[in-house]
Every structure is written in C-alpha cells, then in structure tokens.
Amino acid sequence: MSDDNEIRITRNPPLTIAGRSPFNGIRLRWGGLGAVILGIALMFSMHNGGAIAFSVLLILLGIVTWVTTSFGRVYWYDIPMGFRVVAGAGSVIGLAFI
Numbered sequence: 001m002s003d004d005n006e007i008r009i010t011r012n013p014p015l016t017i018a019g020r021s022p023f024n025g026i027r028l029r030w031g032g033l034g035a036v037i038l039g040i041a042l043m044f045s046m047h048n049g050g051a052i053a054f055s056v057l058l059i060l061l062g063i064v065t066w067v068t069t070s071f072g073r074v075y076w077y078d079i080p081m082g083f084r085v086v087a088g089a090g091s092v093i094g095l096a097f098i
C-alpha cells in the first residue's frame with residue numbers, strides 16, 4: 001500500500017458551470033484585474049470620501065487576489081482557507097464587473 005502523503009486527490013475548483021470556475025488560474029487573474037479596474041473607475045467617477053475609500057478597498061482586494069494566488073499559479077486547494085475566501089471574493093467581484 002502506498003503512503004498517505006503520496007496520494008493526492010485532484011479536484012476541480014468549486015462552483016463549476018459547464019466546466020468553468022471563477023476560481024481557476026486564468027479567472028483569478030482576470031477577476032483581480034476587474035476589481036482593480038472597478039476601484040479605479042469608482043475613484044474617478046465619484047468624488048466623495050466614501051466612494052474613494054470604497055475604491056481603495058476594491059483596488060486592494062484586486063491586488064490581494066493576485067498576491068495570494070501568485071497571479072493564478074497556485075492551485076485552488078493549496079491556498080489557505082482564509083486567503084481562499086479573500087481571493088474568491090476578489091475574483092467574483094472582478095469577474096462580475098468585467
């Protein structure tokens with residue numbers, strides 16, 4: 001019998017629709033870009049303090065999405081759970097905007 005450390009179950013990222021998931025490498029990159037673009041657009045379109053603060057948070061969310069996933073190179077289940085939540089939120093928000 002093989003050692004338990006040698007066995008690796010390969011699973012697809014969650015929430016697949018027709019085999020596509022917002023949490024695979026390419027969509028994590030685009031989702032981070034979408035969050036950054038949304039933050040920049042919000043910053044220059046509304047000129048009050050709340051919009052600027054929210055736009056900075058969106059820009060940071062996009063950047064953190066890129067950093068925690070190593071720009072989409074890290075496999076989804078290798079990311080720690082706390083970072084997975086942040087990266088998933090950044091990806092979904094950014095992809096919804098794009």
